[in-house]
Amino acid sequence: MDSLLPPEIVDLARRVVEENTAAGRKVTLAESCTGGMVAGAITEIPGSSAVLDRSYVTYSNEAKMGDLGVDSDIIEAFGAVSVACVYAMAKGALERSGADVAVAISGIAGPDGGSELKPVGTVVFARMVRGDEEPTAEERLFADTGRSGVRLQATLCALELLLP
Secondary structure, three states: OOOOOOHHHHHHHHHHHHHHHHHOOOEEEEEOOOOOHHHHHHOOOOOHHHOEEEEEEOOOHHHHHHHHOOOHHHHHHHOOOOHHHHHHHHHHHHHOOOOOEEEEEEEOOOOOOOOOOOOOOEEEEEEEEOOOOOOEEEEEEOOOOHHHHHHHHHHHHHHHHOOO
């Protein structure tokens, strides 16, 4: 297959499509710093329509609040790059979709925007499965390999979270 994406992303996206198809699961995404890259990777794969229900690219705080229902108090108190925010993003995506699992991503791809507490390369993920009581969330600090590098690393991690 001819793709602009690195082979490891395409291979992992293929696994996401194949394994979720076999499990009869639909997925939804709430992407910020990846800007739709995760959905783009999934849709590179034939048969992805059996798996991808929808994807939200909520890059701005206004989009997170308006499209996904993230409370402004969460963003004010914790910031858009926080476990609280991605949890609310995943919850909103799951509630607004027919999917079985949601993954949300928010981070600082750089080269600007980082701080001492949240340096460039900080990316936070949440995964929520319909019917489960507790979502999973994690913060990762990826090597600052430039804006594209951080986004590619975040895409790989998000795809891993979509595996059954």
